[in-house]
Amino acid sequence: MEMQRTAVLVKPDGLQRGLIGEIISRFERKGLKLVGLKMIRMSDEMLSDWYVEHKDKSFFQDLKEFMEQLPIVAMVWEGIDAVPVVRKLVGTTLGREAEGGSIRGDYGMSQQYNLIHASATAADAKREIAIVFHSNELFKYHSVIDSVIYADYEVKNAD
Numbered sequence: 001m002e003m004q005r006t007a008v009l010v011k012p013d014g015l016q017r018g019l020i021g022e023i024i025s026r027f028e029r030k031g032l033k034l035v036g037l038k039m040i041r042m043s044d045e046m047l048s049d050w051y052v053e054h055k056d057k058s059f060f061q062d063l064k065e066f067m068e069q070l071p072i073v074a075m076v077w078e079g080i081d082a083v084p085v086v087r088k089l090v091g092t093t094l095g096r097e098a099e100g101g102s103i104r105g106d107y108g109m110s111q112q113y114n115l116i117h118a119s120a121t122a123a124d125a126k127r128e129i130a131i132v133f134h135s136n137e138l139f140k141y142h143s144v145i146d147s148v149i150y151a152d153y154e155v156k157n158a159d
Helices: 012-016 020-030 044-050 060-068 082-090 103-107 122-132 152-158
Strands: 003-010 033-040 072-080 116-118
Touching: 003 020, 003 082, 003 122, 012 020, 012 072, 020 033, 020 072, 020 082, 020 103, 033 122, 044 060, 044 122, 072 082, 072 152, 082 103, 082 116, 082 122
Parallel strands: none
Antiparallel strands: 003 072, 003 116, 033 072
C-alpha cells in the first residue's frame, strides 16, 4: 500500500466529446484527490518524451499528430495505489473491448480514439507528470473527506 500520484490525459477526442466533467467525476467519486489540472497543447518534443515506448512503432507519428491537433486536459490524481486504481477506472486500451463500467468501456470504441491516457507504472507516472507539470503546479492539501475515504491505519501505512 503506497500513497501515489499518477498522470491522466484526456485526449483530443475526450475533449471534443465533452467528457471532461464525467471523467473528473469518476475519479472524484472513487475517492482520488485531484492535485494538478491544466489544459495544454502538447508539443512534438513533449509527445516524443511522453510516448517514448512507442517511438519505433508504425503508429508513432500518427499518434503524435492526433495528440497535437487539439489541446488536452492534463491531471494528476493522488491516492493509495493510485496508479493501478486509475488504470482500472480507465479500462483496457481498445475501447470496444474495455470492461463495462470503465471510462473506455462506457464511452470508447477505438484503440487510438480511446479518450484518455493513464500512467502504466509508478515510474511512468513520475516521468509523465514531470513532462507536463512544474512542481509549483502540484498541490498537497487535506480534504475534508479524507477521513471517510481511508481508515487512519491505511493513511499511516501509506506514507
